[in-house]
Each structure stands twice: as structure tokens, then as C-alpha cells.
Amino acid sequence: GAGVSQSPRYKVAKRGQDVALRCDPISGHVSLFWYQQALGQGPEFLTYFQNEAQLDKSGLPSDRFFAERPEGSVSTLKIQRTQQEDSAVYLCASSLRQGWSQPQHFGDGTRLSIL
Amino acid sequence: ELKVEQNPLFLSMQEGKNYTIYCNYSTTSDRLYWYRQDPGKSLESLFVLLSNGAVKQEGRLMASLDTKARLSTLHITAAVHDLSATYFCAVDINAGNMLTFGGGTRLMVKP
Numbered sequence: 001g002a003g004v005s006q007s008p009r010y011k012v013a014k015r016g017q018d019v020a021l022r023c024d025p026i027s028g029h030v031s032l033f034w035y036q037q038a039l040g041q042g043p044e045f046l047t048y049f050q051n052e053a054q055l056d057k058s059g060l061p062s063d064r065f066f067a068e069r070p071e072g073s074v075s076t077l078k079i080q081r082t083q084q085e086d087s088a089v090y091l092c093a094s095s096l097r098q099g100w101s102q103p104q105h106f107g108d109g110t111r112l113s114i115l
Numbered sequence: 116e117l118k119v120e121q122n123p124l125f126l127s128m129q130e131g132k133n134y135t136i137y138c139n140y141s142t143t144s145d146r147l148y149w150y151r152q153d154p155g156k157s158l159e160s161l162f163v164l165l166s167n168g169a170v171k172q173e174g175r176l177m178a179s180l181d182t183k184a185r186l187s188t189l190h191i192t193a194a195v196h197d198l199s200a201t202y203f204c205a206v207d208i209n210a211g212n213m214l215t216f217g218g219g220t221r222l223m224v225k226p
Contacts, residue, residue, distance in 0.1 A: 004157075033213065042119075042203050042216030043158070056212060091158070101207075103148055103160035104214060 002026070004107035006092050012113045013082050021077045021110045025094030032075050033093040033104060034067055043091055049075060082114045117142045119206050121217035129225055131193050136220045138187040138204035146207040147187045148214065149178050151200045158203065162189075194224045 005024040013019050025032050031050055035043035036059075045059040051072040060067070064082075069075040079086055089111050093104035118141040128134050138147070145166055150158040162171045164180035164187060171178050175198065177190045187204055201221045205214040 035214075040219075042205075042218050043214075045213040045215065048213055059213070093158075101146055101163065101165050103163050105160065106150075106158040108157045 004092055004094055004105055006090075006107035006110050008110060009108065010111050010113075012115060014115050015082060015084060017082055018078065018080045019082055019112065021079075021090050021092075021112070023075045023077070023092030023094075023107060025073065025075070025092070026105055028096070029094035029105075030072075030097045031095045031104075032069060033095075034075070034077050035091040035093065036061075037089040037091055037109070039088075046077070046090075079112075082112075084114050087112055087114045117144075117206060117208055117215045119204060119215050119217040121202075121204060121220050123220060124218060125221045125223075127223045127225065128191075128194050130195055133193065134191050136189040136191070136202055136222075138189070138217055140185050140187075140204075140206045140215075142206075142208055143182070143185070144206045144208045145180075145182050147180050148205045148207070149187070149189055150203045150205060152203065152219070153200050161202075189220075191222075194222075196224050196226060198222060199224045 007022045034046040037043040047067045048056040049069040064080045066078045089109040091109045093106045095102045095104045147164045149161040162178040167182040169180045175192045180187045201219045205216045
């Protein structure tokens with residue numbers, strides 16, 4: 001496909017369970033970003049990859065959050081021992097290359113609900 | 116810490132009217148982006164503003180950037196119902212790294 005693809009679109013989990021969210025960026029895009037969007041708010045930065053290297057993870061809210069992009073393409077955001085406050089939409093974005101002032105292209109997001 | 120503030124947060128307007136959404140940010144930057152988000156949908160890139168005085172127009176929307184005032188505006192001309200959505204501005208201070216978003220302006224255009 002031409003756009004950023006995220007799966008699943010919806011995920012419901014019980015508190016304490018682990019979840020994994022997948023992102024397929026636009027082919028050829030070097031930079032990949034994860035954001036968390038709470039209801040009625042703007043997205044908040046979680047972490048950033050350039051190819052397979054995680055260059056910034058300053059936005060990850062706790063050590064329960066972990067992201068990887070082992071081959072520089074698909075990325076997975078994992079949340080361990082989920083809590084109710086983790087409920088949000090998780091957005092993935094990709095851009096062609098850092099420093100080129102290209103807009104980030106967003107996927108449709110994964111809506112995570114923790115019961 | 117960079118703060119990005121939009122106002123108004125909510126805007127209800129009649130079709131055919133003009134209005135402006137404001138985006139203020141707290142740290143020097145010359146890269147600002149505007150996005151549109153429909154309910155349950157992804158963010159769609161509208162404008163990329165890369166220098167002081169930059170002005171971009173697409174249809175009924177026009178965006179501008181004043182880096183000295185740390186202010187961007189999104190002007191809506193003769194609004195139509197199809198423009199109803201939430202609009203976000205986002206600031207990049209690290210040359211292509213993370214974006215810091217404003218809280219969004221939810222626009223409703225009534226017939």
C-alpha cells in the first residue's frame with residue numbers, strides 16, 4: 001500500500017496483559033515515529049527510529065513501553081503489564097529522511113482500550 | 116520545554132464565514148506543520164512552513180508563519196461543511212525529529 005499501515009486497528013486487553021502494536025511505514029521511509037493520542041488531545045511523542053536505530057525514546061512514559069525496528073522497516077510497540085492509563089490511540093508516522101523538512105505521514109492508529 | 120498552544124480549542128461557524136486559528140509556541144523554530152484529523156481517522160498533512168514569513172494556500176485554507184512572534188495562523192475563507200474536522204499545528208525544533216503538537220482546534224461548520 002501507499003500509506004502507513006498499522007495493526008490491529010482496535011485492541012482490547014485486560015489490565016496486566018502485554019500488547020504488541022505493529023507499524024508498516026511507507027516503503028523507503030527512513031524515519032519512523034510513535035505517538036500516543038489521548039481522547040480530545042494532540043498526539044504526544046513517544047519514540048523515534050532512523051532505520052533500525054532508536055535515536056530518541058524520551059517520550060516513553062515508563063519502562064513498560066518498548067519499541068523496536070530490527071530491520072529498519074516494520075516497527076513494533078510493546079506495552080507490558082498494561083494499565084488503564086495506557087488506553088489511547090497509538091499513532092505511527094514515517095518520513096523520508098531526517099532533516100529534509102518533509103511532513104510526517106501518519107497511519108490510522110491503533111485504538112487501545114485497557115479494561 | 117517546548118509548549119504549543121492553539122486557540123480557540125473549539126470553533127463553531129456558519130458556512131460562508133471567515134475565521135482564523137492561532138498557534139503559539141514557546142521555543143524558536145522555523146519548521147511548523149498543520150494537520151487535519153477527521154474523527155477516527157489519521158492525521159492528514161495540510162501545510163509545511165519552513166521559514167519566517169512563509170505563506171501557503173490550498174483552497175479555502177491559508178497558513179502563515181511568523182518565527183519572530185512564534186506564531187502561525189490558519190485562515191479559513193468562506194467556510195464550507197467539508198472543512199469540519201480537528202486541526203493541529205505541530206512544531207519541529209530538531210530538524211526532522213519529534214513533533215510537538217498543539218491541543219487541536221475542533222472546527223464545526225454549520226449550513
